[in-house]
Amino acid sequence: MPLTLTWVKDLQFTAADDAGHGIVVESRKEGAAAGFTPMQLLLAAAAGCMAMDVVSILKKKRLPLRGFTVAMDGDRAADHPRRFTEMRFTYTAVGAIPQADLDEAIR
CATH class of the missing domain: 2.20.25 (N-terminal domain of TfIIb)
Known part of the structure; x- marks a missing residue:
């Protein structure tokens, strides 16, 4: 790579x-x-990896997924190195996806 x-x-x-x-x-x-920024890219990369897995799992289950969005945010340490102390991801699936299936795919 x-x-x-x-x-x-x-x-x-x-x-x-x-x-x-x-x-x-x-x-x-x-x-x-x-x-x-590099930190934005880190959040986007983490969300991208997770989203690809979630979409792949839902498609393998042949669920009618029509759209998928991940909103992300994170908190950083106040002092250097200013690493992420927390990352938050909010998933939105469009389609008749049972919540239990979405939760399982995200886990």
């Missing part, structure tokens, strides 16, 4: 994979809001 991170300017970088997909990574302190 080769990736490269290239400095653009100030605290702005581009990350790219070997297939040519790219994303802007920056600090909001110096950046122009052109991309995600």
Whole structure:
């Protein structure tokens, strides 16, 4: 899984994979809001991994999933290193999905 991170300017970088997909990574302190912060990417990556598993499980059960959204937020430590102390994910499934099946897929 080769990736490269290239400095653009100030605290702005581009990350790219070997297939040519790219994303802007920056600090909001110096950046122009052109991309995600590293901590936002960490939340999105965690939610993306979970969402792919949940959608895959619901599809394997042949449930009528028409849409799926994950809202995410997190709290960070006040002092450095400012790691996440808590992450919260709220899942919304669209379709006639029994709550028990959704809960099981999320677990």
